[in-house]
Amino acid sequence: MKNYRITVNGTAYDVAVEELGQGSVASAPVAAAPVAAKAAPAPVAATPTPAAPKASGTEGNVKVAAPMPGKILGVKASVGQAVKRGDVIIVLEAMKMENEVVAPEDGTVASINVSEGANVESGDVLATLN
Numbered sequence: 001m002k003n004y005r006i007t008v009n010g011t012a013y014d015v016a017v018e019e020l021g022q023g024s025v026a027s028a029p030v031a032a033a034p035v036a037a038k039a040a041p042a043p044v045a046a047t048p049t050p051a052a053p054k055a056s057g058t059e060g061n062v063k064v065a066a067p068m069p070g071k072i073l074g075v076k077a078s079v080g081q082a083v084k085r086g087d088v089i090i091v092l093e094a095m096k097m098e099n100e101v102v103a104p105e106d107g108t109v110a111s112i113n114v115s116e117g118a119n120v121e122s123g124d125v126l127a128t129l130n
Contacts, residue, residue, distance in 0.1 A: 060110025060128030064101060066120045070094030074116060081109045083129065090114065090126050101126060 004015045074091040077083055083103040090101040090112075107129035114126050 058110055060107070060130040062105060062107060062129040063125045064089060064104065064127040064129065066092060066122055066124045066126055067099070067101065068092070068094045069121045070099070070119070072114045072116055072118045072120060072126075073098060075112055075114070077103075077109045077112070077127070079109055079112060083107060083109060092120070092126075103129060105129070 002017050002019065004017060006013050006015055070092045071094075072090060073093045075089075076091065077087070077089045083089065083106070085103055085105050087103045088100045089103055089109070092099045092101055110128045110130045112127050114120060114124075120126065
C-alpha cells in the first residue's frame with residue numbers, strides 16, 4: 001500500500017494505492033483513506049474570449065478595478081451618470097456567484113471600460129469616475 005497526496009485545483013487529496021501483482025484481482029475495495037478517483041476531463045477547445053471594448057468616455061481620476069477574475073453580467077451605470085459611494089456600477093460573475101462592483105466614492109462615471117459578456121482578470125479597470 002502506497003500513500004500519495006495529490007493536489008487538484010488547489011485542493012489536496014490523500015490517496016491510498018494498493019499495488020496488485022500481475023494477474024491478481026482485488027477482492028474488496030480498500031477504505032483506509034479517501035480516494036479521489038476521477039478521470040481527467042477531455043481537453044476542451046479554447047473558446048475565444050470577447051475582446052475588451054474600447055473605453056466609452058474619457059478616463060477619470062478614480063479607477064474601479066475588478067476584485068477577482070470573472071465575467072461581466074451587467075453594466076448598471078452609464079457614462080455621465082452621477083453615483084454615490086456604494087452604488088452598483090457593474091455586476092461580475094465569479095465562481096457562480098453574482099458580485100456587485102460598487103463606486104468607491106461619490107462622483108460621475110467618466111468611462112465604462114467593459115461590456116456584458118466580457119471576461120476580466122483581477123485588477124482590470126472596469127470603469128473610472130471623476
